[in-house]
Amino acid sequence: MTGNSFGTLFRFTSFGESHGKAIGCVVEGVPAQIPLDVSEIQTALDRRKPGQSRFTTQRNESDTVQILSGVFNGLTTGTPIGLLIENQDARSSDYTEIAQKFRPAHADLPYFLKYGNRDYRGGGRASARETALRVAAGAIAYKVLRHFLKTPFEITAGLIRLGNEKISAWESDEINRNAFFCPDAAALPRFERLLEQTLKNGDSVGAVIEIRANGFPPGLGEPVYDKLDADLAKALMSINAVKGVEIGDGFSAAALTGRQNADEIFADPSSANGIRFNSNHAGGILGGLSTGQPIIARIAVKPTPSIAAPLHTLTTDKTETIIQTKGRHDPCVGIRAVPVAEAMTACVLADHLLRLRAQYHL
């Protein structure tokens, strides 16, 4: 109710600030008897970890996760899984300026107006550090999906746009081979050039991420307010710096006619449910329910607000001043948001799979 839990049946509740003692979360809804090793969560976290290339913050967060409960002798017990990540690189001195000034385009000002007392070190609760917990929960969501789904599935996110540079091909295997999580190797030189220039300018840049979930059964989603796309929209929009969410053709659908947008339906004895669509404008979701087609979503990520360039702002006593953020920051938060988007999608799908199971056989 107070905003620190996500999901209904598959659910995680998180706590922690960027530079406090630790961050952590409680993951609920995981059935008993699922093999779970901490290394599976750590592997997911390592993908998101800072400092992996010169294009992500050089902050040295080891991000070592511990399982505190809910797993016994290598198997889940059905009780809540407590996860803890201690904060280690709390170089608070970098952030003293933020204590007195509001960074434009950042959560600083509204937090101050709402709470009065905020932990300003490194963004506090509003820091992207919290997204590590989303990734950890997503790794467990993936295990829950694997436990129940009998056929292959995959959830993949990739960076499809950086500033004005776009990809022209999607090759899933490519995503984990480069520092951008970009599915198009041909786009990498352009992406690199753009980021080099951005860094040189003391600036940052926005991005677009696409998420694809293949192999999911039809019927996931609860009409009419907890539609699958509605829950995905909330999950993805809740990620730091996200300003837009699309399903399928998204905003392009506004320019289509009904005839163009119709994903016509044909018989296909070779498919799981005997059905084939000739297109997927819908992004795999109709009426709020998955159709069995690939589920496609895209999110827009704004440029990192903390930049080296000088910006007008106020001090906490409302005097005009100039701010130049000197801490170590990603020139594009969109890059590290890729595994986070993937994780949130896994959480939503795991939640709706459990909700489906409550009433229907899979």
Next chain:
Amino acid sequence: MTGNSFGTLFRFTSFGESHGKAIGCVVEGVPAQIPLDVSEIQTALDRRKPGQSRFTTQRNESDTVQILSGVFNGLTTGTPIGLLIENQDARSSDYTEIAQKFRPAHADLPYFLKYGNRDYRGGGRASARETALRVAAGAIAYKVLRHFLKTPFEITAGLIRLGNEKISAWESDEINRNAFFCPDAAALPRFERLLEQTLKNGDSVGAVIEIRANGFPPGLGEPVYDKLDADLAKALMSINAVKGVEIGDGFSAAALTGRQNADEIFADPSSANGIRFNSNHAGGILGGLSTGQPIIARIAVKPTPSIAAPLHTLTTDKTETIIQTKGRHDPCVGIRAVPVAEAMTACVLADHLLRLRAQYHL
């Protein structure tokens, strides 16, 4: 939990299908002692009502709402407000074909795959008829906002794009003067021509709606999963046919640099909290909290899936066939979605206002 409730403290729970006996909802969280007359809800419903121009369905729904509870002697009592709208124009004969065939791009198929037994008349629960209840709840949300906010506010939605035709000016007063809820009078002839042609083609067209909420205090929203923008995204994406949601610059933010995107902050003794921003790329929301600036959102609405043109599809026994929807349908569902988007925004804001009040003074 099963998807028929929206909101937490300001909350409505709905029931009803397109051609059943009635639709209705239960609105909770309304404080006692608020003057409420059924005509206030009816006025809101009348804006959304079909048959108001040749561009919306000619179905003759009187949409007469009754208040069944929660109001006594003209004042709310603090108990749940039960609303009922009887279905009157249930010309089921128009829909017999749908019972046997799946309309492409419609909820027919996934409902059938999930539930087996669906009320296929007029789309059943997936029909846009349900959105009447969102509008009714929104009218009450508006009263709750009015009850608590001491300063003027307004929530306005307008059709800013129809297919490829866009507006070039926003004049709030214009919105209620035309059948398109369009804020730009100059765009009307182009909108009309496009819809005439679309009707002639037996086709439909998509649209984009912008929602503006002015006069709201900072601090609305609950970090980190119930962010104001996350809850808006869910609210808006849950509306029938919506495929995309943007806050502020939305997808355009992906193309900006951090410098361009920064809404710089200045002192302004004449403003309520002494603060002025030089721009509003953020759409009034930072870190999931309202900033006090106008809250701006946009949604993409896909073209009406039910069209007169022939489309390939399957029968319920999975035989290939052709479908041509003959019922009375809107050539652009986006038009009637305008008051729905406005209503859902009011509901989200009322909910977060109550959530804020629980812990802080306004």
Next chain:
Amino acid sequence: MTGNSFGTLFRFTSFGESHGKAIGCVVEGVPAQIPLDVSEIQTALDRRKPGQSRFTTQRNESDTVQILSGVFNGLTTGTPIGLLIENQDARSSDYTEIAQKFRPAHADLPYFLKYGNRDYRGGGRASARETALRVAAGAIAYKVLRHFLKTPFEITAGLIRLGNEKISAWESDEINRNAFFCPDAAALPRFERLLEQTLKNGDSVGAVIEIRANGFPPGLGEPVYDKLDADLAKALMSINAVKGVEIGDGFSAAALTGRQNADEIFADPSSANGIRFNSNHAGGILGGLSTGQPIIARIAVKPTPSIAAPLHTLTTDKTETIIQTKGRHDPCVGIRAVPVAEAMTACVLADHLLRLRAQYHL
């Protein structure tokens, strides 16, 4: 969140006051394809209906329930079931005095202090009339249980104590043969004499109800805060006039030693899970989970607060006065609470059955 919904996956949300236009509820979580006829709900309601003997209120409520949605061609559709009961016998004149005076031991005073504006006719929202909706929801919960449980089960409630008169035997079949829902025919003359005398005195009397649920599988309940007994306690304590809830030996367990209280466990190849207990002090629940034994609960119902005898009270402007309630009231609300307790138990069990199914096979 605002208290008008009960349950999580099997869930109902109600509205309506004693003397408004209608009361109703929305029942969610019912799987599709379950045969459901309105007569099944009506039959349940008729058991609770007033005016069935001289010992229950002579108010002539026909309590005719309508299904407004969620059922199509005799089968549930998986969408919310809207139920409506119109209020017919709204003899408001009986209640004018209550508008000005607070009935002691009644909700009048705290409602007035909290809401200021209350619908005082017949108790408004606090009236036991609302319990009709619990009974209606319970009838549907029963259908859900029947849909999923493959083996016989039953939920039975009986009046085991009236004032100081107690039963000495439990014969389930007897319960529906008398106006007291009493499982012991031998107790009836004593119960009748006590109520005759109570009526003569213009007074009322309290009661104890026992609920027995047999045939339920082990594992229902969610540790540690949504234990099955915790949810039963909430469900039963939320019924009007209930002041105590016990599970199994309840308060008597306080006087036992661990040895006496131990339900020892033996092997029993003839039982479903190969287990036999030599006693059931636990009332079928251990650690918040059902054990497979009969689930036993008891509730204490206070005497009807509205009595003919004169009592000291205040007027709404806080002047001391005397009140004598002249309306038609049950001398023992405990009697009509029997089917309500049974219904709430069915709702809790259906909810936990769905919750169990979400993660485990039954």
Next chain:
Amino acid sequence: MTGNSFGTLFRFTSFGESHGKAIGCVVEGVPAQIPLDVSEIQTALDRRKPGQSRFTTQRNESDTVQILSGVFNGLTTGTPIGLLIENQDARSSDYTEIAQKFRPAHADLPYFLKYGNRDYRGGGRASARETALRVAAGAIAYKVLRHFLKTPFEITAGLIRLGNEKISAWESDEINRNAFFCPDAAALPRFERLLEQTLKNGDSVGAVIEIRANGFPPGLGEPVYDKLDADLAKALMSINAVKGVEIGDGFSAAALTGRQNADEIFADPSSANGIRFNSNHAGGILGGLSTGQPIIARIAVKPTPSIAAPLHTLTTDKTETIIQTKGRHDPCVGIRAVPVAEAMTACVLADHLLRLRAQYHL
């Protein structure tokens, strides 16, 4: 939803097993700017700590709590408060027998039947160790109440019955002076004798606890399913070993007439709201709302199920056997349940205070 969270606006979510690495919880809904020192939580925990007398388990749990988040420079920040207690005295060897045998009257069997895989060490998640987190959350709830209530209030629980021995006077100050949390010094010798004898018998004994909350405003509680008494009943019944909950006269109310049970109302200019009741049979709650009178509840706690005396049971492969629990166990779990009951009451009251604030001024 999966049972590890308690409350709505004031809410805590817990994790952890008796002998895992740590237990912890996330406390949400705490307003910013409240002074909070870890010692305030530790003090509350120390009251509940084992090993404080020869009548509670000699297990050496240091129960040192850490605040991991949500507090900055001594003040709450409005973000979730993460609490952690490391498990130190994990002498697992004491529990090897439990791995193979089900303790009668304990959660062992239903956990095994439901989850298959349970952490059997020390009762795992079903262990009373989890109640430390309730006490910690309760200490924070108390701070929230103190923050918002302008007038004095107190929440006190006391042991009023041990087996068949009862108190005959309630002296709040006495409660913290003895090892029983007993409000009647005169009862102590009888309580001690009974426990000595019980220990000698290798047995255990049940208890009754009374909770009194004074100084709370009227209007707390949400009709009709989240009544204050319904939420208290759930909160208290969810505590380990509790088998019954009463409000006010509770089960005794069943024996009263309406005239006896009526708490008559008088004018009293000296009281806060001008009202005086001549009695408090209702326990301060009518129609689910607090009346302003002292809120009174009682709970029955069954005897500790783990006893030294031999009991018939089964092994996990369903062979009949005998079990004698040799671990260190409280002869009466009711004693240490006293601060837990107090804490849960504080949590319920803090939650309903926030819920009231959302819509009304205090």
